[in-house]
Amino acid sequence: MNILCELFLTFAQIGLFTFGGGYAMISIIENICVEKKKWISHDDMMNVTVIAESTPGPISINCATFVGFRQAGICGALAATLGVVIPSFVIIFAISMFLDNFLKISIIANAFQGIKIAVGILILNAAYNMLKKMQRGILANIFVICSFSAMFFTNIFSWRFSSISLMFIAAIISLSVFAIIDMTKSKGGVGK
Numbered sequence: 001m002n003i004l005c006e007l008f009l010t011f012a013q014i015g016l017f018t019f020g021g022g023y024a025m026i027s028i029i030e031n032i033c034v035e036k037k038k039w040i041s042h043d044d045m046m047n048v049t050v051i052a053e054s055t056p057g058p059i060s061i062n063c064a065t066f067v068g069f070r071q072a073g074i075c076g077a078l079a080a081t082l083g084v085v086i087p088s089f090v091i092i093f094a095i096s097m098f099l100d101n102f103l104k105i106s107i108i109a110n111a112f113q114g115i116k117i118a119v120g121i122l123i124l125n126a127a128y129n130m131l132k133k134m135q136r137g138i139l140a141n142i143f144v145i146c147s148f149s150a151m152f153f154t155n156i157f158s159w160r161f162s163s164i165s166l167m168f169i170a171a172i173i174s175l176s177v178f179a180i181i182d183m184t185k186s187k188g189g190v191g192k
Contacts, residue, residue, distance in 0.1 A: 003072045004079040010037070011064045011083030016091075018060075024119045025060040025084075026126035033067050040067055042133050049130070054167070060084055139177065 010032060018025045026049060033039045040048070044066075052062030061081055068080025095102050102108060131144065147170075154161050 004075055007068050007071060007076050008079040008083040011068075011080045012087055014064075015060070015084040016087035018122075023059065023126060024122040026063070027122050027129060029060070029063050029067070030126070030129065039071055044070070046130060046133060139181075143174075 014025060014028055014032065018028050030042075030045050034042055034045050045063075048063050048066045049059065052059040052066070055062055061084060064080040064084040065077045068076035068078065070076075072079070150166070153159070
């Protein structure tokens with residue numbers, strides 16, 4: 001029961017004090033769950049981020065569910081998921097009930113301009129930490145450079161490109177490259 005309360009309170013704290021959605025939460029989840037509490041490893045965090053990105057639902061909820069399940073099974077997954085969802089729900093519900101023109105209030109609008117910058121920094125921090133921990137190699141570096149270039153030019157030139165199409169193209173390229181590598185290794189192993 002103690003771990004369930006800890007999971008709920010930890011993810012409630014993450015959900016309450018993190019603005020900007022799941023990508024901004026990644027570095028905070030990693031800081032708390034990997035470095036401070038040691039609930040999961042760095043490799044687990046990278047894997048859950050990739051899996052959470054490719055499955056339906058917000059990335060922060062998927063991460064919370066994974067960590068909770070890893071610590072206390074289904075009850076832990078439920079506690080962590082509720083912890084990360086409830087603060088945002090309560091805040092948005094309260095805003096919608098009491099303030100019709102919330103963002104028209106100048107102090108709130110100015111605060112959100114500052115929050116946008118902080119969110120960008122949190123997302124860059126998460127990306128930097130993942131790049132640092134990524135396995136090094138020519139192939140990995142080529143994937144990073146190509147992905148970054150594709151995103152950069154798509155945004156600069158405002159090209160309309162479906163993210164689903166991009167995921168399929170990336171999957172086909174990755175599967176092809178790794179199939180070629182496996183065939184090369186197996187041919188090298190057969191001749192020995």
